[in-house]
Amino acid sequence: MNSHSFPYQLYLVISEADCVGRDFLKVAEQAILGGVDIIQLREKKISSDEFLRKALQLIEITHKYNIPLIINDHIEVTKRTNAAGIHVGNSDAEPTYLRQQPFFQNKIIGYSIEYLSQLANEQTAASDYLGISPVFRTNTKTDTITEWGLEGITTIRQLTPKPLVAIGNIHLANAKDIMKAGADCIAVVSAICGADDPEKAAYELKNEILK
Template sequence: MNRKQIRGVYLVTDRPLCIHHSLEEVVRLAALGGVSFVQLREKETDSRTFLELAKHLKKILKPFSIPLLINDRLDICLAAEAEGVHLGQTDLPWWEARKLLGEKAIIGLSLETKEDYFSLIQTHPKPELDYLAVSPVFDTDTKTNTKEAWGLTGVTWLKKQTNLPIVAIGGIKESNAADVIQAGANSLAVVSAICSAKDPKLATENLSKKIHSVV
């Protein structure tokens, strides 16, 4: 995938937050609503269930040509033949993931602090990553183990530092979506704004409209 195409609404799944629909139905409705990416995040489940979910979501998304990314787990990504992986600061090093997944895979890396960014460019001035994720932009209940929120000024700061696309995550919803894009994000990663919506399709459409109102 061309790195410049990292944009739009990025759904990060959370099964406990899927209160009106099953995970699979949320993903299907989000796909109908025009979501650009889906990241399967499973922090508690066993590996076999994780893999089965990944394969199921892959089938749902295939007709829409929407990439499925796997959170943290390179083994699940490979076994499910997903399009890529999202990695945190304590996960498998992204350069090792690139070796195993190849050039075509989508690989994103979370940055929790400015120091994370400086460490990245000190060791890899031109990292072979597809995007950097600012995490979290705002304080949120879905990401409880992260550092201080970046805020809009943090998004703008990172935009000035890198040519890589920026995915913003954390506390993003329809009311602040346009502000985050205006600050410099290319894509908005959301969890509860879609997973907990009564109408995930409409929620995705509304978020997308906010993005395109700025871009």
């Protein structure tokens, strides 16, 4: 898969908690209006039923604007919403396993890498894009091993043709540098979810990376 088949540049990772008391569905819609191309629903501490309920609400909005919805690490929710795809990390279902399931054969599968050695493994080969996490350390993601930095993105870019989605403390001041370093797409959480005006925040980020 090349970057033409992953044409997304601004990726919102959303959870209700990250929206600090606001309606996450409204935040998602404002972010789409501002220029977000793809959204991932990442809910870690809720029941499967609650996750499914939120995903069904969110997919109504993403469908309305023709934006792909990715589900973080929940096979059943992905299937029951018929979402565009799933994102998995190293302790989740493996991309090779997912790709063997009929449902996932034509779905987007994202895979987070934490070590350079993973670029050569079959999981990377089975994925549609790689999550480079975190580029810079954040409070929302404390269980990661590597802080990649700009040099890390450049190194990974030289080693794989896969689309690279960078995430981790990305904001207006560093977004352009991250794209220049070799990322195809930037993923943000608090830069949009925590913004006073999510639509404006998305618009500014999108303009910054398209410059």
